[in-house]
Amino acid sequence: MRLADSESEHQVIRGRRLAIDYGDVRIGLAISDPDCIVSTPLNPIRAQDPKLLENISGLLKEYDPIKIFIGLPMHLSGQESAATEKVREFSHVLQQAIEIPIEFVDERLTTVAAQGKLRASGISARESKNLIDSMAAVEILEAGISRERSA
Numbered sequence: 001m002r003l004a005d006s007e008s009e010h011q012v013i014r015g016r017r018l019a020i021d022y023g024d025v026r027i028g029l030a031i032s033d034p035d036c037i038v039s040t041p042l043n044p045i046r047a048q049d050p051k052l053l054e055n056i057s058g059l060l061k062e063y064d065p066i067k068i069f070i071g072l073p074m075h076l077s078g079q080e081s082a083a084t085e086k087v088r089e090f091s092h093v094l095q096q097a098i099e100i101p102i103e104f105v106d107e108r109l110t111t112v113a114a115q116g117k118l119r120a121s122g123i124s125a126r127e128s129k130n131l132i133d134s135m136a137a138v139e140i141l142e143a144g145i146s147r148e149r150s151a
Contacts, residue, residue, distance in 0.1 A: 012036050012148045015066030018059065019141030021107065021133050022070060022087045023047060028133025030141045031063050036148075039141045041134035053097050060098060068100055069144035071107030071136065105144045107136070 014034050021028035029042040045055050070091050073083040087104075095102055 012145060013066065016063050017067045017069060017141060017145060018063060018065040019069045019105075019137040019144060020071065021137040021140055022090050023133060024086070026133045027052075028135070028137035029059065030134055030137035031059075031065065032141055032145060036145045039138045039145075041131065041138050044133045053094070056094065057097070060100065065100060067144075068094075068098075068102045069105045069140050070094075070102055071140040072104040074106055074108055076108060103144060105140045105147070107140055107143075 016034055017032045017036065019028075019030040019039075024047055026044040027047050028044050030039050031042055032039050042059070045052065049055060070087060072087055073081060075081055091102055091104070
């Protein structure tokens, strides 16, 4: 997926960004290229995997991102939810294990946007089940990079 370019947008510091869409069952992942032009979904990982932090650490070694965006689930009203607290707990544990900056990105409607893109590309709901979490991570990644460009 190509991230939008605009003359009015600021340049971002060169380096990959990783996005995480944390869920109770699966964790969706996406990575940018070093110039933040292309965002690519990665295979999701199981949230309850006993080697979860080890798996994430392996991704960090492989891709060497300079920042991590984590989707923060909020109610449409903007209020936090029980899921918000789970994500905050996960990010706290992750931050204790790594030295890469973590930023939260409001993830309201990212799954809906990801489903729409998958449907538009001809992928059925059944086929998209394995892709949806990482496609939502792509949406989180693109939102985070867009926010960096407009800062």
